[in-house]
Amino acid sequence: xxxxxxxxxxxxxxxxxxxxxxxxxxxxxxxxxxxxxxxxxxxxxxxxxxxxxxxxxxxxxxxxxxxxxxxxxxxxxxxxxxxxxxxxxxxxx
Numbered sequence: 001x002x003x004x005x006x007x008x009x010x011x012x013x014x015x016x017x018x019x020x021x022x023x024x025x026x027x028x029x030x031x032x033x034x035x036x037x038x039x040x041x042x043x044x045x046x047x048x049x050x051x052x053x054x055x056x057x058x059x060x061x062x063x064x065x066x067x068x069x070x071x072x073x074x075x076x077x078x079x080x081x082x083x084x085x086x087x088x089x090x091x092x093x
Contacts, residue, residue: 014040015074027068030058044081 001009015028018036022029028036034054061073069077 011075011078015071024068027070028074029068030054033058033061033069041081044085 014036016025018032018039019025019028021032021035037054037057057077058069061069061077063073063076064070
């Protein structure tokens with residue numbers, strides 16, 4: 001498997017590790033998203049204890065306003081974070 005394929009598998013695996021604990025296995029509830037952000041992206045997001053910030057992240061991600069974050073919305077978050085990290089790496093070179 002190529003590095004990109006491994007990365008894709010890791011992203012898919014991370015989503016499904018947290019999805020479905022509180023309902024639909026194909027979506028993330030607000031609590032599941034908080035758990036994912038804290039455990040998987042804690043270095044970037046901190047411990048996500050700020051409820052207002054979490055609510056804003058969730059609202060911004062929930063593009064179709066159905067009250068959950070689906071895989072497409074999750075991948076959008078990961079892509080945005082990846083672009084920000086890339087910009088930071090370019091500035092530090």
